[in-house]
Amino acid sequence: MKEAIRxxxxxxxxxxxxxxxxxxxxxxxxxxxxxxxGQHGAMGYLERNAHKRIQPQQVLxxxxxxxxxxxxxxxxxxxxxxxELVISNQWSAVLGKDRLQAATxxxxxxxxxxxxxxxxxxxxxxxxxxxxxxxxxxTEFLDHQGGCCGTRSLWxxxxxxxxxxxxxxxxxxxxxxxxxxxxxxxxxxxxxxxEIITTLRLEPDAPEKNRCGSCSRCxxxxxxxxxxxxxxxxxxxxxSYLTIELKGSIPVELRPLIGNRIYGCDDCxxxxxxxxxxxxxxxxxxxxxxxxxxxxxxxxLAMDEAEFKSRFAGTPMLRTQRRGLLRNVCVALGNAGxxxxxxxxxxxxxxxxxxxxxxxxxxxxxIQRRTRGDSER
Numbered sequence: 001m002k003e004a005i006r007x008x009x010x011x012x013x014x015x016x017x018x019x020x021x022x023x024x025x026x027x028x029x030x031x032x033x034x035x036x037x038g039q040h041g042a043m044g045y046l047e048r049n050a051h052k053r054i055q056p057q058q059v060l061x062x063x064x065x066x067x068x069x070x071x072x073x074x075x076x077x078x079x080x081x082x083x084e085l086v087i088s089n090q091w092s093a094v095l096g097k098d099r100l101q102a103a104t105x106x107x108x109x110x111x112x113x114x115x116x117x118x119x120x121x122x123x124x125x126x127x128x129x130x131x132x133x134x135x136x137x138x139t140e141f142l143d144h145q146g147g148c149c150g151t152r153s154l155w156x157x158x159x160x161x162x163x164x165x166x167x168x169x170x171x172x173x174x175x176x177x178x179x180x181x182x183x184x185x186x187x188x189x190x191x192x193x194x195e196i197i198t199t200l201r202l203e204p205d206a207p208e209k210n211r212c213g214s215c216s217r218c219x220x221x222x223x224x225x226x227x228x229x230x231x232x233x234x235x236x237x238x239x240s241y242l243t244i245e246l247k248g249s250i251p252v253e254l255r256p257l258i259g260n261r262i263y264g265c266d267d268c269x270x271x272x273x274x275x276x277x278x279x280x281x282x283x284x285x286x287x288x289x290x291x292x293x294x295x296x297x298x299x300x301l302a303m304d305e306a307e308f309k310s311r312f313a314g315t316p317m318l319r320t321q322r323r324g325l326l327r328n329v330c331v332a333l334g335n336a337g338x339x340x341x342x343x344x345x346x347x348x349x350x351x352x353x354x355x356x357x358x359x360x361x362x363x364x365x366x367i368q369r370r371t372r373g374d375s376e377r
Contacts, residue, residue, distance in 0.1 A: 001145055001202065002202055003018065004145065004330060005067065005138075005141070005142060005145065005202075006140060008141050009067075009138055009285065012066045012134040012137060012138055012139060013071065013134060013280055013282065013283035014069045014070065014071055014134070014138075014172055014194075014221045014283075015070055015072050015186075015279075015281070015282075015283070016069065016070040016184065016186065017067065017068070017069050017070075018048035018067070018068045018168070018171035018172045018205045019066070019067055019068070019171055019202045019203065019204050020065070020066050020067060020068065020167055020170045020171035020172075020204045020205065020207075021064065021065060021066070021170075021204050022056040022057065022060075022063035022064055022066050022197060023056070024042050024054055024055050024056065025053075025054065025163045025167060025170070026166065026170070027166045028053075028054035028055075028163075029244060030118070030219075031050070031054060031163060032050065032054065035050060037221060038236075039233070039234045039235055039236060040235055041235050041236040041245065041246065042189065042245065042246055042247065042248075043098060043235065043240055043241075043245055045247060046195045047203055049077075049161040051126070052161035052162075053161045053163050056165070056167075056197055057318050058164060059154065059160065059162060059197055059316050060152065060154050060197045060198070060199065061199050061334040062152070062199045062200075063198065063199055064163070064198065064199055064200060064201040064296060065197075065198050065200055065202040065204070066166070066167050066171065066195055066196070066197050066198075067142070067170040067195065067196040067198065068171040068193065068194075068195055068199075068368070069135075069138075069168055069173075069193070069194040069195065069196070070168070070173055070174070070186045070187060070191050070193055070194075071191070071192045071194070071281060071283050071284065072188075072192075072273075072278065072279060072280070072282075072283075072284070073120060073121050073127070073190050073191070073284045074187070074188060074190040074278040074279060074280050075120070075126060075190075075280060075281070075282050075288075076322060079245060080349075085256075086102075086180050087359070094260075097302045103324070112300065112328070112338070113300050113336040114295040114296055114297045114336075114337060114340070114341060115260065115261055115295070115296060115297065116260050116261070116262035116263075116294065116295050116296075116300065116328075116329065116332050117259070117260055117261045117294060118261075118262060118264065118293065118294075118295065118317070119263055119264025119265060119266050120159065120190060120266055120269075121190075121192070121239065121264070121289070121295055121316065122221060122263050122292065122315060122316040122317055123288060123289050124284050124287045124288055124289055125289065125290045125314050125361065126314055126316050126318075127152075127157065127158075127192045127284065128157050128158065128159065128316075129314065129315070130283070130287055131157045131192065131194055132148055132157060132306060133207060133230065133318055135155040135157060135194055135196065136155065137154070137198050138149060138164065138196065139154075139155045140152045142196060142198060142200065143198075145200070145296035146198075146199075146200045147180070149162055150199075151198060151199055151200045152198070152199045153196050153197065153198035153199070153251060154196070154197050154198075155193065155194065155195070155196045155197075156195050156197075157192070157193075157194040157195075158192070158193065158194070158340075160195065160197075162197065162313050163194055164193045164195055165180075165181070165182045165193070167195060168182050168193055169182065169207060169208050170204075170207045171204070171205055171207070172205040172206050172207055172208045173193075174187075174189075174191070174208055175208045175209060175210045175211055175212075176210070176217070176229055176273065177189065177210075177212050177274075178212050178216065178218055178219060178227065179217065179218035179219075179222075179227055179233070179268035179269070180231060180232075180233040181268070181269060181278075182228070183211075183212075183274050184204050184274075185208075185211065185274065185277060186277060187274065187278055187279060188272065188274050188275035188277055188278025188279075189269050189272050189278075190269065190274075190275070190281070191369060192284075199304070199322035208275065212230070213273075215273060216230070217271040217272065217273070218267075218268035218269075218272060219268075220271075221267040221268050221270070221271045221361075222256060222267060222268055223239060223258070223259065223265070223267060224237045224238065224239060224242075224259045225237065225269065226239075228268070232276050234291065236266070237254065239257070239261055239264070239265035240264045242254060242258065242322060242348070243261060243262065243263055243264060243265070243320070243324075243328045244263060244264060244319065244324075245259065247252065247255065247324065247329075248355070249355065249358060249359070250327065250328075250331060250359070252257075252362070253358075255331050255334065255335070255362065256335060256366075258298070258328075258331050258332070258334070258335065259335050260332040260335060260336040261328075261332065262295075262297070262300070262328040262329055262331075262332050263316075263317050263320065263325070264340055272317035289315060292317070293313065297327055297329050297332055297333050297337070297341070298333075298341060298344050299349055300325065300326065300329045300330050300346065301333070301344050301345070301347075303322065303324075303326070304355040305322055307337045308321075308322040308325065309322075322353075323353050323356055326348065326351075326353075326356045327356055327361075328361045329365065330348060330356065330359035330360045330362070330363045331343065331359055332360075333345060333363045333367070334362055334363030334364075334365075334366035334367060335366065335374060337363070337367055338367060338370075338371070339367060339371050342364060342367060342368075342369060345363050345364050345367070346362045346364065349361050349364065
Protein backbone atom coordinates (compact mmCIF):
# COMPACT_ATOMS: atom_id res chain seq x y z
CA MET A 1 0.00 0.00 0.00
CA LYS A 2 2.86 2.42 0.79
CA GLU A 3 4.27 2.14 -2.72
CA ALA A 4 0.84 2.79 -4.22
CA ILE A 5 0.50 5.93 -2.10
CA ARG A 6 4.03 7.03 -2.96
CA UNK A 7 3.42 6.51 -6.65
CA UNK A 8 0.18 8.49 -6.53
CA UNK A 9 1.99 11.30 -4.70
CA UNK A 10 4.63 11.42 -7.45
CA UNK A 11 1.90 11.53 -10.10
CA UNK A 12 0.40 14.54 -8.35
CA UNK A 13 3.74 16.37 -8.37
CA UNK A 14 5.11 15.73 -4.88
CA UNK A 15 8.84 15.20 -5.03
CA UNK A 16 9.14 13.11 -1.90
CA UNK A 17 6.73 11.09 0.21
CA UNK A 18 7.64 9.37 3.47
CA UNK A 19 5.82 7.75 6.37
CA UNK A 20 6.03 7.90 10.15
CA UNK A 21 3.86 7.15 13.16
CA UNK A 22 1.44 9.55 14.83
CA UNK A 23 3.34 9.34 18.09
CA UNK A 24 4.33 12.62 19.83
CA UNK A 25 7.41 14.29 18.30
CA UNK A 26 10.65 13.93 20.23
CA UNK A 27 11.13 17.70 20.39
CA UNK A 28 7.89 18.28 22.31
CA UNK A 29 9.64 19.32 25.52
CA UNK A 30 12.03 21.61 23.63
CA UNK A 31 9.10 23.25 21.86
CA UNK A 32 7.35 23.88 25.17
CA UNK A 33 10.49 25.51 26.63
CA UNK A 34 10.80 27.69 23.53
CA UNK A 35 7.25 28.89 24.05
CA UNK A 36 7.76 29.43 27.78
CA UNK A 37 10.76 31.66 27.01
CA GLY A 38 8.62 33.77 24.69
CA GLN A 39 10.84 33.18 21.67
CA HIS A 40 7.77 32.77 19.46
CA GLY A 41 7.10 36.50 19.83
CA ALA A 42 3.62 37.59 18.77
CA MET A 43 2.73 34.25 17.16
CA GLY A 44 0.12 33.49 19.80
CA TYR A 45 -1.48 30.74 17.73
CA LEU A 46 1.56 28.55 18.41
CA GLU A 47 0.85 28.72 22.12
CA ARG A 48 -2.92 28.37 21.80
CA ASN A 49 -2.72 25.04 19.99
CA ALA A 50 0.54 23.78 21.50
CA HIS A 51 -1.25 20.84 23.11
CA LYS A 52 -2.16 19.55 19.64
CA ARG A 53 1.30 20.13 18.19
CA ILE A 54 2.89 17.90 20.78
CA GLN A 55 0.17 15.25 20.63
CA PRO A 56 -1.06 14.37 17.12
CA GLN A 57 -3.80 12.21 18.63
CA GLN A 58 -5.51 15.46 19.64
CA VAL A 59 -5.49 16.58 16.01
CA LEU A 60 -7.14 13.36 14.81
CA UNK A 61 -8.33 10.89 17.46
CA UNK A 62 -7.27 7.38 16.57
CA UNK A 63 -4.46 8.58 14.28
CA UNK A 64 -1.83 5.94 13.60
CA UNK A 65 0.32 7.36 10.80
CA UNK A 66 1.53 10.61 9.26
CA UNK A 67 2.50 10.93 5.60
CA UNK A 68 5.11 13.64 5.11
CA UNK A 69 5.37 15.23 1.67
CA UNK A 70 7.77 17.68 0.05
CA UNK A 71 7.66 19.96 -2.96
CA UNK A 72 10.73 21.87 -4.11
CA UNK A 73 10.59 25.54 -4.96
CA UNK A 74 14.20 25.58 -6.08
CA UNK A 75 15.06 27.50 -9.23
CA UNK A 76 18.13 27.15 -11.50
CA UNK A 77 19.80 30.02 -9.69
CA UNK A 78 18.96 28.79 -6.19
CA UNK A 79 20.24 25.24 -6.71
CA UNK A 80 23.86 26.40 -6.87
CA UNK A 81 25.46 28.17 -3.95
CA UNK A 82 26.76 31.64 -4.79
CA UNK A 83 30.51 32.04 -4.14
CA GLU A 84 29.94 35.76 -3.57
CA LEU A 85 27.46 34.96 -0.83
CA VAL A 86 29.84 32.65 0.98
CA ILE A 87 32.56 35.30 0.90
CA SER A 88 30.10 37.96 2.01
CA ASN A 89 28.99 35.94 5.00
CA GLN A 90 32.54 35.02 5.99
CA TRP A 91 33.26 38.73 6.22
CA SER A 92 29.96 39.26 7.98
CA ALA A 93 31.06 37.16 10.92
CA VAL A 94 34.13 39.38 11.29
CA LEU A 95 32.59 42.77 10.62
CA GLY A 96 29.48 42.35 12.76
CA LYS A 97 26.77 45.00 12.57
CA ASP A 98 28.78 47.37 10.37
CA ARG A 99 28.17 45.05 7.44
CA LEU A 100 24.45 45.54 7.78
CA GLN A 101 24.41 49.18 6.75
CA ALA A 102 23.99 47.93 3.18
CA ALA A 103 21.03 45.97 1.90
CA THR A 104 21.01 42.45 0.52
CA UNK A 105 19.92 41.44 -2.96
CA UNK A 106 20.19 37.66 -3.36
CA UNK A 107 23.40 37.68 -1.36
CA UNK A 108 25.01 40.72 -2.95
CA UNK A 109 25.28 43.96 -0.97
CA UNK A 110 23.77 47.01 -2.59
CA UNK A 111 23.39 50.68 -1.68
CA UNK A 112 21.28 53.53 -3.07
CA UNK A 113 18.78 51.00 -4.33
CA UNK A 114 15.07 51.29 -4.95
CA UNK A 115 14.69 47.53 -5.47
CA UNK A 116 13.39 45.32 -2.70
CA UNK A 117 14.08 41.65 -2.07
CA UNK A 118 11.36 39.04 -1.58
CA UNK A 119 12.03 35.58 -0.13
CA UNK A 120 12.15 32.91 -2.82
CA UNK A 121 9.11 30.99 -1.63
CA UNK A 122 6.90 34.06 -2.06
CA UNK A 123 7.88 34.59 -5.71
CA UNK A 124 5.17 32.15 -6.74
CA UNK A 125 1.44 31.80 -6.55
CA UNK A 126 0.58 30.95 -2.94
CA UNK A 127 1.76 27.39 -2.36
CA UNK A 128 -1.18 26.72 -0.04
CA UNK A 129 -3.48 27.02 -3.04
CA UNK A 130 -1.19 25.09 -5.41
CA UNK A 131 -0.84 22.10 -3.08
CA UNK A 132 -4.34 22.04 -1.62
CA UNK A 133 -6.11 20.35 -4.53
CA UNK A 134 -3.35 17.75 -4.86
CA UNK A 135 -3.44 17.00 -1.14
CA UNK A 136 -7.20 16.60 -1.26
CA UNK A 137 -6.88 14.16 -4.15
CA UNK A 138 -4.15 12.17 -2.41
CA THR A 139 -6.17 12.03 0.82
CA GLU A 140 -9.19 10.67 -1.05
CA PHE A 141 -6.94 8.05 -2.63
CA LEU A 142 -5.56 7.15 0.81
CA ASP A 143 -9.01 6.75 2.35
CA HIS A 144 -10.07 4.59 -0.61
CA GLN A 145 -7.01 2.40 -0.03
CA GLY A 146 -8.19 1.96 3.55
CA GLY A 147 -11.31 0.29 2.17
CA CYS A 148 -13.61 -1.23 4.73
CA CYS A 149 -11.49 -0.01 7.64
CA GLY A 150 -13.36 3.30 7.80
CA THR A 151 -10.16 5.29 7.34
CA ARG A 152 -10.22 8.93 8.42
CA SER A 153 -7.56 11.36 7.30
CA LEU A 154 -6.79 15.09 7.47
CA TRP A 155 -4.41 16.99 5.22
CA UNK A 156 -2.45 20.15 5.97
CA UNK A 157 -0.06 22.41 4.12
CA UNK A 158 1.54 24.61 6.76
CA UNK A 159 -1.92 25.14 8.23
CA UNK A 160 -2.40 22.45 10.86
CA UNK A 161 -1.21 22.14 14.46
CA UNK A 162 1.60 19.69 13.71
CA UNK A 163 5.34 20.03 14.28
CA UNK A 164 5.86 19.25 10.62
CA UNK A 165 9.65 19.48 10.47
CA UNK A 166 10.01 17.06 13.37
CA UNK A 167 7.60 14.62 11.75
CA UNK A 168 9.38 14.99 8.38
CA UNK A 169 12.73 14.18 10.00
CA UNK A 170 11.26 11.15 11.74
CA UNK A 171 9.77 10.04 8.43
CA UNK A 172 13.20 10.26 6.78
CA UNK A 173 12.28 13.08 4.42
CA UNK A 174 15.16 15.24 5.64
CA UNK A 175 16.89 16.51 8.74
CA UNK A 176 16.47 19.70 10.74
CA UNK A 177 19.54 21.85 10.16
CA UNK A 178 21.26 24.22 12.55
CA UNK A 179 19.09 27.00 11.08
CA UNK A 180 16.04 25.00 12.30
CA UNK A 181 14.73 24.43 8.76
CA UNK A 182 14.41 21.03 7.11
CA UNK A 183 17.17 19.95 4.73
CA UNK A 184 16.71 17.16 2.21
CA UNK A 185 19.76 15.37 0.84
CA UNK A 186 17.94 15.13 -2.50
CA UNK A 187 16.24 18.53 -2.63
CA UNK A 188 18.34 20.89 -0.53
CA UNK A 189 16.39 23.22 1.75
CA UNK A 190 14.11 25.03 -0.71
CA UNK A 191 11.11 22.97 0.42
CA UNK A 192 7.40 23.22 0.99
CA UNK A 193 6.13 20.61 3.45
CA UNK A 194 2.69 19.06 3.69
CA GLU A 195 1.20 16.25 5.78
CA ILE A 196 -1.64 13.80 5.87
CA ILE A 197 -2.48 12.43 9.30
CA THR A 198 -4.54 9.25 9.11
CA THR A 199 -6.08 6.46 11.15
CA LEU A 200 -4.62 3.97 8.67
CA ARG A 201 -1.66 2.03 10.02
CA LEU A 202 1.32 2.30 7.64
CA GLU A 203 4.80 0.94 8.20
CA PRO A 204 7.04 3.88 9.19
CA ASP A 205 10.16 4.72 7.19
CA ALA A 206 13.56 5.04 8.85
CA PRO A 207 14.24 8.49 10.36
CA GLU A 208 16.94 10.74 8.91
CA LYS A 209 19.95 11.67 11.05
CA ASN A 210 21.46 15.11 11.24
CA ARG A 211 24.13 15.72 8.62
CA CYS A 212 25.21 19.31 9.34
CA GLY A 213 28.58 18.17 10.66
CA SER A 214 30.82 21.05 11.71
CA CYS A 215 29.27 23.50 9.22
CA SER A 216 28.03 26.75 10.76
CA ARG A 217 27.51 28.88 7.65
CA CYS A 218 23.86 29.55 8.48
CA UNK A 219 24.75 30.96 11.90
CA UNK A 220 27.33 33.31 10.40
CA UNK A 221 24.96 34.35 7.62
CA UNK A 222 22.04 35.45 9.82
CA UNK A 223 21.91 39.27 9.64
CA UNK A 224 20.28 39.66 13.05
CA UNK A 225 21.93 36.71 14.81
CA UNK A 226 18.49 35.21 15.33
CA UNK A 227 20.08 31.74 15.29
CA UNK A 228 21.36 32.02 18.84
CA UNK A 229 23.14 28.67 18.72
CA UNK A 230 22.92 25.55 16.56
CA UNK A 231 19.25 24.47 16.34
CA UNK A 232 18.09 27.47 18.41
CA UNK A 233 16.11 30.23 16.72
CA UNK A 234 14.77 33.29 18.49
CA UNK A 235 11.89 34.20 16.18
CA UNK A 236 11.71 37.71 17.63
CA UNK A 237 14.98 38.55 15.87
CA UNK A 238 14.31 36.71 12.60
CA UNK A 239 13.75 38.96 9.57
CA SER A 240 11.06 36.61 8.27
CA TYR A 241 9.18 37.11 11.54
CA LEU A 242 9.76 40.86 11.56
CA THR A 243 8.55 41.40 7.99
CA ILE A 244 5.71 38.85 7.90
CA GLU A 245 4.48 37.66 11.30
CA LEU A 246 4.95 40.85 13.33
CA LYS A 247 1.90 43.07 12.81
CA GLY A 248 3.08 46.14 14.70
CA SER A 249 6.11 48.39 14.69
CA ILE A 250 9.50 46.83 13.93
CA PRO A 251 11.94 47.49 16.81
CA VAL A 252 14.10 50.48 15.89
CA GLU A 253 17.36 48.71 16.70
CA LEU A 254 16.56 45.92 14.25
CA ARG A 255 15.48 48.06 11.30
CA PRO A 256 18.99 48.74 9.91
CA LEU A 257 19.67 45.00 9.92
CA ILE A 258 16.80 44.26 7.54
CA GLY A 259 18.52 45.83 4.53
CA ASN A 260 16.20 46.00 1.52
CA ARG A 261 14.30 42.81 2.35
CA ILE A 262 10.58 43.50 2.25
CA TYR A 263 9.17 40.00 2.72
CA GLY A 264 11.14 37.28 4.45
CA CYS A 265 14.83 36.41 4.38
CA ASP A 266 16.74 33.57 2.72
CA ASP A 267 20.27 34.13 4.00
CA CYS A 268 20.51 31.06 6.24
CA UNK A 269 19.02 28.88 3.49
CA UNK A 270 21.11 30.37 0.71
CA UNK A 271 24.45 29.42 2.22
CA UNK A 272 23.59 25.79 3.00
CA UNK A 273 26.04 23.45 1.22
CA UNK A 274 23.29 20.86 0.73
CA UNK A 275 21.74 23.08 -1.92
CA UNK A 276 24.30 21.78 -4.40
CA UNK A 277 22.11 18.67 -4.60
CA UNK A 278 18.90 20.63 -5.01
CA UNK A 279 16.84 20.26 -8.15
CA UNK A 280 14.54 22.71 -9.84
CA UNK A 281 10.97 22.43 -8.57
CA UNK A 282 8.73 21.30 -11.41
CA UNK A 283 5.35 21.63 -9.69
CA UNK A 284 5.88 25.27 -8.71
CA UNK A 285 7.63 26.33 -11.92
CA UNK A 286 4.44 27.26 -13.85
CA UNK A 287 3.33 29.37 -10.89
CA UNK A 288 6.41 31.60 -10.76
CA UNK A 289 5.96 35.35 -10.38
CA UNK A 290 9.19 36.91 -11.74
CA UNK A 291 7.79 40.38 -11.10
CA UNK A 292 8.14 39.72 -7.37
CA UNK A 293 11.87 38.95 -7.43
CA UNK A 294 13.14 42.52 -6.97
CA UNK A 295 10.11 44.83 -7.06
CA UNK A 296 10.53 48.59 -7.27
CA UNK A 297 10.11 50.07 -3.81
CA UNK A 298 8.81 53.43 -4.97
CA UNK A 299 6.11 51.76 -7.03
CA UNK A 300 5.06 49.71 -4.03
CA LEU A 301 4.97 52.74 -1.77
CA ALA A 302 2.54 54.45 -4.16
CA MET A 303 -0.02 51.62 -4.03
CA ASP A 304 -3.44 52.20 -2.58
CA GLU A 305 -5.51 49.39 -1.05
CA ALA A 306 -7.09 48.30 -4.34
CA GLU A 307 -3.74 48.25 -6.14
CA PHE A 308 -2.18 46.22 -3.34
CA LYS A 309 -4.91 43.59 -3.47
CA SER A 310 -4.78 43.42 -7.25
CA ARG A 311 -1.01 43.05 -7.48
CA PHE A 312 -0.61 40.46 -4.74
CA ALA A 313 -3.82 38.49 -5.13
CA GLY A 314 -3.14 34.77 -4.90
CA THR A 315 0.38 35.24 -3.49
CA PRO A 316 1.73 34.77 0.04
CA MET A 317 2.48 38.50 0.21
CA LEU A 318 -1.20 39.31 0.57
CA ARG A 319 -0.82 38.08 4.14
CA THR A 320 1.01 41.18 5.37
CA GLN A 321 -1.81 43.47 4.24
CA ARG A 322 -0.94 46.82 2.70
CA ARG A 323 0.01 48.39 6.02
CA GLY A 324 2.55 45.65 6.78
CA LEU A 325 4.14 45.59 3.35
CA LEU A 326 4.45 49.38 3.12
CA ARG A 327 5.95 49.40 6.61
CA ASN A 328 8.62 47.05 5.26
CA VAL A 329 9.08 49.13 2.12
CA CYS A 330 9.76 52.22 4.23
CA VAL A 331 12.40 50.35 6.23
CA ALA A 332 14.04 49.10 3.02
CA LEU A 333 14.17 52.63 1.58
CA GLY A 334 15.59 53.92 4.84
CA ASN A 335 18.38 51.39 4.57
CA ALA A 336 19.09 51.38 0.85
CA GLY A 337 17.49 54.48 -0.69
CA UNK A 338 18.91 57.91 -1.40
CA UNK A 339 17.47 61.41 -1.59
CA UNK A 340 15.43 60.52 -4.70
CA UNK A 341 13.19 58.44 -2.40
CA UNK A 342 12.43 61.37 -0.08
CA UNK A 343 9.37 62.77 -1.91
CA UNK A 344 7.64 59.37 -1.83
CA UNK A 345 8.55 58.86 1.81
CA UNK A 346 7.31 62.33 2.72
CA UNK A 347 3.95 61.47 1.18
CA UNK A 348 3.93 58.19 3.10
CA UNK A 349 4.68 60.11 6.30
CA UNK A 350 1.26 61.76 5.97
CA UNK A 351 -0.54 58.42 5.63
CA UNK A 352 -3.62 58.01 7.83
CA UNK A 353 -2.26 54.55 8.68
CA UNK A 354 0.08 55.28 11.64
CA UNK A 355 2.21 52.18 11.12
CA UNK A 356 3.24 53.34 7.65
CA UNK A 357 3.71 56.96 8.70
CA UNK A 358 5.97 56.05 11.62
CA UNK A 359 8.31 53.96 9.51
CA UNK A 360 8.34 56.58 6.74
CA UNK A 361 9.51 59.22 9.24
CA UNK A 362 12.27 56.87 10.37
CA UNK A 363 13.35 56.22 6.77
CA UNK A 364 13.52 59.93 5.98
CA UNK A 365 15.84 60.51 8.93
CA UNK A 366 18.06 57.62 7.87
CA ILE A 367 18.48 58.95 4.33
CA GLN A 368 19.05 62.52 5.53
CA ARG A 369 21.70 61.32 7.98
CA ARG A 370 23.42 59.34 5.24
CA THR A 371 23.24 62.27 2.80
CA ARG A 372 24.80 64.62 5.35
CA GLY A 373 27.55 62.14 6.03
CA ASP A 374 28.35 61.83 2.31
CA SER A 375 28.47 65.59 1.84
CA GLU A 376 30.80 66.03 4.80
CA ARG A 377 33.20 63.54 3.32
